[in-house]
Amino acid sequence: MKFGPLLLLITVAVLIALPWLVSGSMLNAAVQMLISALFAMAFGLLCGQAGMLSFGHAAYFGVGAFAAVHAMNAFGGEGLLPTPLLPLVGGATGLISGLLAGYFSTKRTGVYFAMITLALAELMHALAPHLKTVFGGEAGVSSFRMPAWGIGFGTLNDVYFLTLVWTVLCIGLLYLFSKTPLGRLALGLRENAHRLRFLGYNTHALGTLIFAVSAMFAGIAGALQSMNIEAANYVVLESHISTAVVLNSFIGGVRVFLGPAIGGAVMTFFGHVSSDLTRVWLLYQGIIFVLVMMFLPRGLVGELVERIRNPSGDGIAHTLSTLLMRLASLAITAFGAVFLIEFLQRFLSPEYRAGVTDGNWPDISLFTYDWSPLSMSPWAFGLGLFGIGIALVTMVNRRVAARKEAQA
Amino acid sequence: MTFRNFARSTAAMMLVFSAASAGAEPLKIALVETLSGPQASTGLLYRDAVKYQIGKINESGGFGGEPIELLEFDNQGGPVGAADRVRAAISEGADVILQGSSSAVAGQVTEDVRKYNLRNAGNEVLYINLGGEAMELTGAKCHYYHFRTSPNAAIRVNTLLDGMKEAGVLGDNVYAMNQNYSWGVDVQDNTVGAAERLGFTVVEQTLHDVNKIQDFSPYVQRVQAAGADTVITGNWSNDLLLLMKASSGAGLDVRFGTAFLDQPGNIGNAGAVAEGHFLSAPFNAEVNPEETSAFMEDYKTVTGHYPSYVEPTTVFGLMLLGEALKIVEPTEDGLKAAELAVALENATAETPMGPISMRADDHQIIQPMIVQKVSTEAKYKADDTEFGFVPIKVISAVDAEQPVQDSCKMKRPS
Known part of the structure; x- marks a missing residue:
């Protein structure tokens, strides 16, 4: 892990240079990746470090979002709360609502805790459409980012830097928090809450505090989002936002520090790119989650960290070659699967069905070639690639297993 | 290359x-x-x-x-x-x-x-x-x-009420049943607002949860108790289907005036339950054949x-x-x-x-609005059922127009 700080510096440098490196659309994606990374980090503090699985984190995200929008409208980006400081409002309201909700929900642990957080979030979600003055009704509350401190905040670059500064700052604070006694106690809460109580700690107060801190950072992420889109709508309280943050964090690896952030960023990027390429991107997202949970239960980053910390003892060259072979065979499998899914999706789409006239099945264009659905070739191609890929993966796995056995 | x-x-x-x-x-x-x-x-x-x-x-x-x-x-x-x-x-x-x-x-x-x-x-x-x-x-x-x-809600509701009134099916007692969010509230306000002009009484107004209710029978009982002839609703999807089904299940003799009955799948799902209910929409396949x-x-x-x-x-x-x-x-x-x-x-x-x-x-x-009714006599059937929409009254664009809202302060470029 000695490369850690260096790697971190390079990442931050790349992030700062990003506006000059990528197109507007990608920069836009980057803003959302940062926001969802911060949101996932807030969730990771609660779930990964303190072991409390919350199913209702959208509530605190939403509270922060609405608070920021109302503050933006009330202050007009001037006076006490200039535009760049607006996330503070989101953080403050997140903290307060987190204290209240945390007080109730941390009285229980495990499944019951999850149920209470879910219930509280649903309460907010059910309440929001009724309170038109606060939540703005169906069309939402909108506002306008006003210039402050000599910055216009009209362009995407300004928004990007604002989001970047806040996200990096918050993730830094979260890191420092994990080093404080309170942060260390969070780990104790996860590992053995009973023992912690026997040692004389007030675990309820501890849980409430950690819940509140997590909600505060979720609120900041919410505020950043409503500043980005200059509006807030009560759909932000919907349960799929809560689910998404759980999925993202687990895909990244909820128990390693930057795992949730990377999971959030990667999955947001995936959604951004794939939703314009294919109509079935949600299916791919689900498949990725299932596969990660089945084969990499520590998450992407968790697995990586584990591999670096405990090298297999085969030497770098060998590990690398196994890794490359694995990746290559997985790529073949994935391509076969994607080909089949995309072909089926086009084949079953109403658009295609409209073009079919008694027995005449037009060709389907996919990956720059035209395939006739009546011939064997597309099906054989997709299934064949998929089969070959799976066979290769099994072969690589067998070889690795045999080696391990020989070593043992 | x-x-x-x-x-x-x-x-x-x-x-x-x-x-x-x-x-x-x-x-x-x-x-x-x-x-x-x-x-x-x-x-x-x-x-x-x-x-x-x-x-x-x-x-x-x-x-x-x-x-x-x-x-x-x-x-x-x-x-x-x-x-x-x-x-x-x-x-x-x-x-x-x-x-x-x-x-x-x-x-x-x-x-x-x-x-x-x-x-x-x-x-x-x-x-x-x-x-x-x-x-x-x-x-x-x-x-x-x-x-x-x-x-919008004003156009939908007012044309619907006009058309039903003219067809003589509106009755004197109207019940406003809507989903509790901005759209439902808009529909309710416009229903109440038209009462005096068209000479009916709004016997009761209900706003209920959106897409959460599985059993509408308590609501149907209230419709029955209020003695309503017609229910005007902006409900869509399940809230509309379940409401109509509960009403037909209770043997209630009321007519529904709706905004979104033509959503694909609704007629297929409701079947005979939807027959005789009304809709106001900007299109009907039998107008100007x-x-x-x-x-x-x-x-x-x-x-x-x-x-x-x-x-x-x-x-x-x-x-x-x-x-x-x-x-x-x-x-x-x-x-x-x-x-x-x-x-x-x-x-x-x-x-x-x-x-x-x-x-x-x-x-x-x-635009013109067409007040229409679900019937087996429709030329174009919906969702492969025997039902479709027959036009009852075409309301011309001028008559369908509703006043500009006071809240709209449009800045025109000079």
Whole structure:
């Protein structure tokens, strides 16, 4: 892990240079990746470090979002709360609502805790459409980012830097928090809450505090989002936002520090790119989650960290070659699967069905070639690639297993 | 290989340049719609209709001698995705943005467009709202570059009540049953507001949870206890189906007046339960049979199905856009959105339902509405059932018009 700080510096440098490196659309994606990374980090503090699985984190995200929008409208980006400081409002309201909700929900642990957080979030979600003055009704509350401190905040670059500064700052604070006694106690809460109580700690107060801190950072992420889109709508309280943050964090690896952030960023990027390429991107997202949970239960980053910390003892060259072979065979499998899914999706789409006239099945264009659905070739191609890929993966796995056995 | 690519791209560039010098840059229209996820079914209907009508405009010459380019973006069902895709659409050079399937998304898009135009004066974009029916969009949130081509709660409810009154089925006692959010409240307010004019009593008003209730029988009992003849509801999807089913299950003899009974799947699901209930919508397949049948058949050959629900309204809205594009002259750097806005206010389109136009005061479309009834006698059946919609009364565009909301303070560019 000695490369850690260096790697971190390079990442931050790349992030700062990003506006000059990528197109507007990608920069836009980057803003959302940062926001969802911060949101996932807030969730990771609660779930990964303190072991409390919350199913209702959208509530605190939403509270922060609405608070920021109302503050933006009330202050007009001037006076006490200039535009760049607006996330503070989101953080403050997140903290307060987190204290209240945390007080109730941390009285229980495990499944019951999850149920209470879910219930509280649903309460907010059910309440929001009724309170038109606060939540703005169906069309939402909108506002306008006003210039402050000599910055216009009209362009995407300004928004990007604002989001970047806040996200990096918050993730830094979260890191420092994990080093404080309170942060260390969070780990104790996860590992053995009973023992912690026997040692004389007030675990309820501890849980409430950690819940509140997590909600505060979720609120900041919410505020950043409503500043980005200059509006807030009560759909932000919907349960799929809560689910998404759980999925993202687990895909990244909820128990390693930057795992949730990377999971959030990667999955947001995936959604951004794939939703314009294919109509079935949600299916791919689900498949990725299932596969990660089945084969990499520590998450992407968790697995990586584990591999670096405990090298297999085969030497770098060998590990690398196994890794490359694995990746290559997985790529073949994935391509076969994607080909089949995309072909089926086009084949079953109403658009295609409209073009079919008694027995005449037009060709389907996919990956720059035209395939006739009546011939064997597309099906054989997709299934064949998929089969070959799976066979290769099994072969690589067998070889690795045999080696391990020989070593043992 | 690389050389070939280079040669190809150079050739392509040459072509582009020569085309650019020959005519203006092609007009780009972006559809920012929900194309994936649970709400995609409506989004895909908008897409079909938009593709159909843009195709028609291109067949008759497009804009400035160039075919219009239609860009598609998936807003992923929510305002956040929509904000992102609107930016993407504008950065790819779209001058007009189309969207319809949700008022939440419409609220985001209209505000994004307004702010973009404030920050980029002289380089404006237009937003054509194909179906976000929330009153606010032409009320407190109205602005010069937003145009709504679908009806709103006031138009739906008032035409529905007028039509039912005239058909003699409205009765004296009306029950307003709606979902408890801005749309349901708008429908309820308009029902109550029309009571005096049409001489009926609103016996009770109920706002209930949205898409959460499984058993509507307690609500049906209240309808029964109130002695209602008619239930006016803005409910959609399950809230409408379950309400009608509970009412028929309790043997209640009331008529429903609805706004969204023609949503695909509703008639298929409700079956005989829906028979005799009313709907007010901007389209019916049996009005002006000659022109409408031609439209229906043509639509079917292109898309594979008859137009229903939001599709006809979308097509008509884009017909108006097509007429407006005929008035505007393309400039050197493409289309001036401000000129198109003026043209839209002045254009009239002849649809199979009658002439439609855009009201300049709040950019709400003024179009004929058809009050219709679910019946087995319909020529075009819905969802492969024996039921369809027969027109009861066609309300002309002038009669369907509702006053401009006071909350709309539209700033016109000077």
